Amino acid sequence: MLVHIPNVLTAEQVAHCRRILEAAAWVDGRVTAGEQSGKAKNNLQVPENSPQASELGDIILQALGLNPMFTSAALPLRVFPPLFNRYDVGMTFHAHVDNAIRFVPGANMRIRTDVSSTLFLTDPEDYDGGELVIEDTYGTQRVKLPAGHMVLYPATSLHKVEPVTRGSRWSSFFWTQSMIKEDSRRRLLFEMDQSIMKIRADLPDSHPGVLGMTAAYHNLLRQWVEM
Ligand SMILES: O=C(O)CCC(=O)C(=O)O
């Protein structure tokens, strides 16, 4: 399941991120890649421990904490500190699957990567190519979103970034360890939660249908949750 989360960052926050990133020391993106994905990868990244990555990462983590759709779709246990990448003309990331486990820099901790995210920091009209292409259970999806918007997809999916042919594509990317490991269960809980929200827009919370569906959601979550 792919989830498009609009307006994770405001236009001002995107502009701030871009200003800070202008001054960052971009390095070869292979620094964080595994063996297979390293061969597939040709882009630039801001170093994990740089002051720019941690300042901007905190802004993104705070925005995610306030975003009900992210919480509902990812059911996050731990979020990897956001990283930042860039594809100039000719750069690309061929098909790969993200590493299953990642060390969190500076935290002496590992996370299991259940959900992958790309938060776009360049508007689509400012570059050509650079689509994120994801092999989903429902077929191949090509994703290119406005700056400030984000896509979530299962870290189990094969994905690639098409070569950029004009301009430069900047984004933040990171992984989430979910309280629900399995994609199909996470999707079912997300769909159920979204439906409950729609019902609650029309019916009082005390309505027996709302009460029953909310109870079923929480009881299902309780059965499946891993913490
Ligand atoms: O740039 C992107 O949108 C995705 C990056 C990616 O797939 C990765 O770093 O593993």
Ligand SMILES: [Fe+2]
């Ligand atoms: Fe990836």
